[in-house]
Amino acid sequence: MGTDRATVVIDKAPMQVHDAHVHFGWWNPAPGETANRYYSAEQTFRFLREQGVESFYFSVSSAQDPSWPHAKLLDEYQAMLSLAPTKAYPFYWLTDERFATISKLDTLLSADIPWRGLKLHNEESDWLGHPERLWRVMAFARERGLAVQFHTGGNRSDAGRYREVCKAFPEVHIDLAHGRPVQEALEVARECPNVFIDLSFMDEEGMAVCAREPSLSGRLLFGSDVPAFYDYLDTSPDEAYQARIREVMTVFGTQASEVLTRNARSFLQIDTK
Ligand SMILES: [Zn+2]
DSSP states (O other): OOOOOOOOOOOOOOOOEEEEEEEOOOOOOOOTTSOOEEEEEEHHHHHHHHHHEEEEEEEEGGGGSSSSSSHHHHHHHHHHHOTTTTTTTEEEEEEHHHHOOOOHHHHHSSSSOOOEEEEEEESSSTTTTTHHHHHHHHHHHHHHHEEEEEEOOOOOOOOOGGGHHHHHHSSEEEEEEEEESSSHHHHHHHHHHTEEEETTOOHHHHHHHHHHHHEEEEEEEEEOOBTTGGGSSSHHHHHHHHHHHHHHHHHHGHHHIIIIHHHHHHHTTOOOO
């Protein structure tokens, strides 16, 4: 009984879910393999829909390959928007290589795409090591009303290293994605009301610490980091995703609907009814 995974019926979360951290496109090789993998907009959208996800922020990871043409990258964004025009919120994944090819960010983002944010990954591109570039990007985000998602955790991108930029741009809503290390992320969030934290890959203990921090109420975002999420599973992606939602519901209790949905609307300053 229950040995065939395909027959397992998974109880879906009885709540709406917004996933604040989604990627697709070209991605790193699977653990132990060497070839890059491709995740299409269709398969990613289908997976999220099957999980009961109502809406999500996404950025296209093919941007990390400098040889991937800009036009193709924009096609990938358009592909997701055609599947979910009102539910998928595009964040442009900006690398330093792409930034170096243009004189104005406006040129890069001129396509007919309703951009809502930028994704900056400081392990891949050394933004913090080049503050003049980062400040230009942030000034652009402020001017265009875009949110910014920063990867945190790693040699170059621990949360505390973002303190200065978060303080310098109080008008820009910033997601310290993963909130790593959690104490540093908390300290920055305490000082900067514009800082949010998405919980992708955060362990239960870290989430419990965040749940006990009153100043963070309203600023925690559920996120999966699909497809990176798929690399660390010992169950099927469906089961793992649902388990993750349940874990958030358990840890956050009465705050769970804010974390799972409502805060994502405040992050993008979308009216909540
Ligand atoms: Zn990410």
